Amino acid sequence: xxxxxxxxxxxxxxxxxxxxxxxxxxxGYRVAxxxxxxxxxxxxxxxxxxxxxxxxxxxxxVPRGVGEAARVxxxxxxxxxxxxxxxxxxxxxxxxxxxxxxxxxxGGQVYTITGRGYxxxxxxxxxxxxxxxxxxxxRRIADGPRTRWLAENATDIGACGLDRAVREGRTAxxxxxxxxxxxxxxxxxxxxxxxxCALVARMIWSKGIDIAVDAVTAARAAxxxxxxxxxGGLDPANPQGLSAADLARFAARDGIRWxxxxxxxxxxxxxxxxxxxxxxxxxxxxxxxxxxxxxGRPILTTAVPGCAEFAAATDGWTVPADDVSALASRLVxxxxxxxxxxxxxxAARVxxEGYTEAHAWRVVSRFYDELAGRR
Numbered sequence: 001x002x003x004x005x006x007x008x009x010x011x012x013x014x015x016x017x018x019x020x021x022x023x024x025x026x027x028g029y030r031v032a033x034x035x036x037x038x039x040x041x042x043x044x045x046x047x048x049x050x051x052x053x054x055x056x057x058x059x060x061x062v063p064r065g066v067g068e069a070a071r072v073x074x075x076x077x078x079x080x081x082x083x084x085x086x087x088x089x090x091x092x093x094x095x096x097x098x099x100x101x102x103x104x105x106x107g108g109q110v111y112t113i114t115g116r117g118y119x120x121x122x123x124x125x126x127x128x129x130x131x132x133x134x135x136x137x138x139r140r141i142a143d144g145p146r147t148r149w150l151a152e153n154a155t156d157i158g159a160c161g162l163d164r165a166v167r168e169g170r171t172a173x174x175x176x177x178x179x180x181x182x183x184x185x186x187x188x189x190x191x192x193x194x195x196x197c198a199l200v201a202r203m204i205w206s207k208g209i210d211i212a213v214d215a216v217t218a219a220r221a222a223x224x225x226x227x228x229x230x231x232g233g234l235d236p237a238n239p240q241g242l243s244a245a246d247l248a249r250f251a252a253r254d255g256i257r258w259x260x261x262x263x264x265x266x267x268x269x270x271x272x273x274x275x276x277x278x279x280x281x282x283x284x285x286x287x288x289x290x291x292x293x294x295x296g297r298p299i300l301t302t303a304v305p306g307c308a309e310f311a312a313a314t315d316g317w318t319v320p321a322d323d324v325s326a327l328a329s330r331l332v333x334x335x336x337x338x339x340x341x342x343x344x345x346x347a348a349r350v351x352x353e354g355y356t357e358a359h360a361w362r363v364v365s366r367f368y369d370e371l372a373g374r375r
Contacts, residue, residue: 001372002030002080004052006073006087006096010040016114016177016287017088019357020364021049027365029084034073052076054095066094073099077107084371085109086364090116090134097142108371110364111142112174113151113160115284115306135161148367150174152284155305172367176285176310178360179351184294186348187270193225194255195335197300198272200231200265200288203247203258205240207232208278208302211324213250215278218328220255224335228276231268233261269295273340277301280321285310294351296344300330314347 003024007013013021013035025031025048033044034052044051054069073095077083084107087096093111100109116134139161143149149171151157157171165171190196197216201207209230216228230250235241247258262268265288269275275292281304289299289310299316301307311318317334319326334340368374 001028002032002083003368004032004034004073004076004080004083004085006085006092007033007035008089008091009036010038010044013088014040014043017112019178019180020086020361022047023357023361023365024368025049027368029368032076032083034069034076066091067098069095070098070102074102074105077103077105080107081105082107084368086112088112089114093142094137097137101141106146108146108148109142110148110150110367110371111138113149113156113284115152116156116159116282135159138162139164146371148172148371150364150367152176153306153309156284172363174360174363175355176290176360177287178355178357179287179290179294181294181352181356184266184291184351186294186296186345187266189273189296189341189344190271192273193335195224195226195274195331196229196272197226197274197276197331198229198231198268198292199276200262200268200292201277201286202235202238203230203232203242204235204238205242206280206282208280208321209242209250211278211280211322211327212276213253213256214324215327215331216255217253218324219331219335222328222332224332226331226335227255228257229268229272230256230258231260231262231265265291266295269297273297274334275299275301277307278319278321278327279304279307281305283307290351290355293344293347294355296341296348298340298343298347300327300334314350315343316347 005021021031032050032052034054037051037053054072055065085096087093096109143165149162149165151173154173199212203209216226219226250256251258275297279302283306285306293314299311299314301311301318302321303318304321308318317330319330
């Protein structure tokens with residue numbers, strides 16, 4: 001049997017969900033990746049996956065080329081009538097739902113809600129329209145008896161209007177994308193002071209980069225010996241991606257450094273004490289927080305869905321979103337806290353018990369087996 005994985009771009013799929021495709025292949029499924037294929041083409045092909053290039057382009061609240069992408073996916077489903085379809089994010093849900101309608105596909109589909117993204121928090125009229133339409137899309141078009149839903153926090157299930165799916169047992173909460181415990185494990189804390197914070201994310205408005213910078217500046221002014229490293233690349237396709245000039249202005253402040261994108265995330269945590277993510281919302285469950293906790297680093301984030309639940313589970317801290325003063329005050333307190341290593345060790349145990357790639361596969365594969373008729 002074939003599984004068609006559907007995502008907006010190949011790098012996002014590789015970063016978060018490649019392990020699912022590899023495990024599905026090892027379980028005997030033939031695997032296809034349908035996405036905008038770019039720099040990960042050779043890697044995916046070398047792993048033996050079929051590639052289904054999509055014409056979509058990121059940018060704006062709604063990706064461009066959704067209609068044509070649905071036609072491409074529909075043709076793939078027509079060639080493999082019994083295939084399972086697994087779509088990720090609003091793009092995957094939208095394209096998958098319309099492709100299924102074009103073909104009358106009955107092979108079964110799994111949708112992963114990876115957060116509601118920029119459209120969930122942007123103040124524009126178009127974003128508000130998308131928020132209103134998302135529930136109708138999920139409930140009336142994408143859902144059905146042979147549809148299964150995964151989400152990274154319970155709030156997103158409710159926001160997508162999936163009450164019927166919940167009643168019928170067709171939903172599950174999965175602890176984010178999952179981490180590989182062989183790569184992400186407890187690392188000894190570096191010496192203090194200063195308190196070294198790292199914010200690992202794409203450099204976009206919704207991640208609260210500016211809030212973090214302002215809060216660290218305020219905490220330093222209040223006498224706290226605290227520093228911040230921004231780790232992440234630019235995302236010009238995002239409607240509110242920060243520019244290189246923005247990051248240069250931030251890095252010009254005392255105690256602030258922009259490192260850019262890094263492929264050595266454990267190495268980042270070897271040099272830092274605290275994971276900081278003052279998200280404005282729209283998250284599912286940020287993978288960067290799971291990776292930090294797995295390395296034994298406590299979490300300081302905001303009280304938004306996904307982030308708040310994870311901070312509570314790992315004995316971290318939350319402050320209100322968009323509140324520089326509250327974040328700065330908390331940083332001043334944490335700079336004096338002598339129990340960071342103990343909090344971090346607890347966080348690592350929590351991740352090992354329920355946030356690994358193996359755990360994610362157990363949840364996902366149960367839905368695959370149900371839909372494929374496997375025992």
